[in-house]
Amino acid sequence: MEHNLLQDLAIARDDWLIKVRVVRFWEAFTPQNEKEPLYLEMILLDEKETPLHVRVRNNFISDFKHMLQEGHMYTIKNLKIAPANETYKPVKGKIMGWFLCTTSVTELLDYPQFIPRHYFEFASIQQLSERVEQKDILSDIIGTLDGFGNEEHVYVNGNPTRIRRLELILKENKKVRVTLWTTIADQFHNMWLSRMDGTSTIAITSTLVKKFRDEYSINSTSSTRIYFDYDIAQYANWAPNQHNKVKELPAQQNDSIENRMVRNRTNIRNIMAMKWEATTQEKVFTILATINDIDDTFGWSYIACHKCMKKLNKRGDQYMCPTCNEPAKYPTPRFKIQLEVSDETAAAKLTLFDRDAQQLLHTTASELLQHGSNKEIPPVLRNLCKQTLIFEIKLSDHNLKEGSQNYTVTRTFIPTSLIEEQSTHKSVQKDPISPQQISSDEEEEPLVFKKKKKQEAAKPRQSASNHQEENNGQDGITSIDEEQILIQTLRTPTSKRTRDGNGSTTRKRKRITRQIK
Known part of the structure; x- marks a missing residue:
């Protein structure tokens, strides 16, 4: 019976007969369960060098896993063809294959047609730049290994997760950072220990591309496979011809959840005072703040593209x-x-x-919209008000250059007493402020915010300031507020203080208070 070429396969049939080589073979897991595979997946290639992504559902894995091996050739009968997934595609294409219970696999020991042992779709720097934060197609990369680090642990959704960091130099002599996650990090470690001397070229498949501080960041997925140069010698010209000694990368301890909660801790006033200095300036800070209200002027949700997550425009019915x-x-x-x-x-x-938002609310926007509209704030959203959280904020050029005071939250944390003690201790020793300081003839007191109940219960004190037109009137100061002022006092340089007769420290500046209603 004559077999079909992969380029001729079409949807709506489940009896295709093909002769192919398995050029890539892996088990796909979910982040929540690394023990039980979700699918058995492979990339098939025929004599026309046409690739096809094929999956085996988990209930069929035990039937087929022992029959297949990467690099071997097979006759596969009764293969079903369906539309390709819209996201996380390991190869380009509009179709993909599925094994059925009726599918049969026979190894080809003698096949006259040449089929390459490997297949890659290596992305250039230009393609990587176009795929930042994109999830429709995964990216294969190849480069010279410049350095790698030891196994580290970071927290994902509160759970410790194994990672290993690499640095690769691509063909364009551009250095990229690579983060290998969980089992892929283990795979690299085992392959590195058994490597041949002189190993320098490394290929990493099916990755996601991000950009952090103007540098490309490559992340592995459950579909990622790693190949060293002795496996892919024919692709060596894709990597720069460099043979520097591979260096050891230091661990980035700041990625632990505890360190992220106090990273570059500052306050809102300092954030608002920052101005653009250079592309290398620090742009990620944390603040401890209380949610007072939700601005529903433009609603609380938007309709997003499932590929790039950008806002969609409605045109007619589409x-x-x-x-x-x-x-x-x-x-x-x-x-x-x-x-x-x-x-x-x-x-x-x-x-x-x-x-x-999903982590804080324990629900999705879709679920809330089933019981309401984007024009009305659901009660579960209102419950965020009065909560005090740690916000990790990333400043953009829109903030630093154009002066926008609407800031993007990249992470939220629930504060703990231990974390806040560490933050206060660091603030007393070294104020983690900004590249840009507020300049004035006289150092300002912090603006003390009061809740209405505290204003009514606390004893009012008179406030004097050079800014009386903006801040006039009275406000109550509780013991908590006094403690905050004491902390600010400790942070004031000695040159700004004077000593009284008993040797105690007082401050030469005035208090500025503001009421928030």
């Missing part, structure tokens, strides 16, 4: 993605919540996006 420049097949509601927050120094607006 949703169009301006980034992908095509109709969205699966428009998805996602959170975009405008929070009004304040600390003891100032008030600001923060934008909370889908991931962190």
